[in-house]
Amino acid sequence: GVLKAGLEMDNPVKMVCREDTLQSLLADLAVHRLDLVLSDRPIPIGFGVKAFNHLLGESPISFYGREDLAARYSEGFPDSLDGAPVLLPMTGSAQRRSLEGWFDEIGVTPEIVAEFDDSALLKAFGEDGAGIFPAPVAIDSQLEYTYHVRLIGAAGSLKETYYAISPERVLRQTAVRHITDQAREQLLQLK
Numbered sequence: 001g002v003l004k005a006g007l008e009m010d011n012p013v014k015m016v017c018r019e020d021t022l023q024s025l026l027a028d029l030a031v032h033r034l035d036l037v038l039s040d041r042p043i044p045i046g047f048g049v050k051a052f053n054h055l056l057g058e059s060p061i062s063f064y065g066r067e068d069l070a071a072r073y074s075e076g077f078p079d080s081l082d083g084a085p086v087l088l089p090m091t092g093s094a095q096r097r098s099l100e101g102w103f104d105e106i107g108v109t110p111e112i113v114a115e116f117d118d119s120a121l122l123k124a125f126g127e128d129g130a131g132i133f134p135a136p137v138a139i140d141s142q143l144e145y146t147y148h149v150r151l152i153g154a155a156g157s158l159k160e161t162y163y164a165i166s167p168e169r170v171l172r173q174t175a176v177r178h179i180t181d182q183a184r185e186q187l188l189q190l191k
Contacts, residue, residue: 013175019118026051029167036176037165038183041094052169054180056162057187061095061155064143065132070150073132077153082108085131087122090115098158099134106156123147136160138187162187 018025018034022044025037030049042053063081065073073080081103089096103110113131116122126133127147134155135143143149164171164180171177 009175009178011174023047026165029165032167035166035173036179039163039165040160042163043165051165051167054164054166054171056164056180056183058159058161059136059138059187061098061134061158061160062137062140063132063134063152063155064147064149065126065152066129066148067150069129069132070152074152078106078108078156081106081110084110085113086110087114087116087125087131087133088112089119089122089134090117095134095160099155102156102158123149134158 018028022037022039022041025034025039026043026047026049028034029037029051037051038056043049043051063073063077063086064070069085073084088099111131114122114125116125119135122133123135123143124147125131126149132152137154138160140151144151162183164176164183166176171180
C-alpha cells in the first residue's frame with residue numbers, strides 16, 4: 001500500500017497512523033502533531049489552518065460483494081441496485097454524497113442495511129454478506145484478497161479523489177515525499 005512505502009525506505013520512518021475527522025486531523029497538523037494527512041477531500045474553505053492540498057490522484061468507484069451477492073447483482077448492474085442491500089459510508093461523507101447523487105441519476109433506491117464511519121468495518125460486514133458496498137478500484141486486489149469479495153460493477157463515472165495535506169507548500173520531508181510519490185504512481189496506473 002501507499003503508507004508501506006514509508007517503511008521501505010533506506011532510512012525507514014516510525015509511522016503513526018490515525019483515523020479521525022478531517023477537522024481533528026487538520027487541527028493536529030496545525031500544531032505539528034502530524035506531518036501529513038491523507039484525505040478524500042481538500043481542506044475546507046475558510047477552515048483557518050495554514051496547510052496545503054497536494055492532489056495525489058483519483059480512483060473510480062465500484063461495487064463489491066461476497067461471491068453469492070456478486071453473482072446476484074452483477075447481472076443488470078447498475079439497475080440491479082434497486083432494492084439491493086447496501087452498506088454505505090455515513091451520511092455527510094464525500095463518497096456518500098456522490099453515491100446518493102448517482103443513485104438519483106440512475107433511478108435506483110437501494111436498501112441501506114447499515115452505515116459506517118469506519119471503512120474497514122464496512123468491508124468486514126461486506127465480507128460476511130450483510131450487503132454490497134462501494135469502494136475505490138485502487139484497492140481492488142486488496143478487497144479480493146483480504147475480504148474475499150468480488151467486483152459487481154462500476155459506479156458510472158464516480159471517482160474518489162485523494163489529497164495529501166501538509167503544513168508545507170513544497171513537500172520537503174523525505175518520507176512524506178516518498179509516500180506521496182508512491183500514491184501518485186499507484187493512482188496513475190488506474191487511468
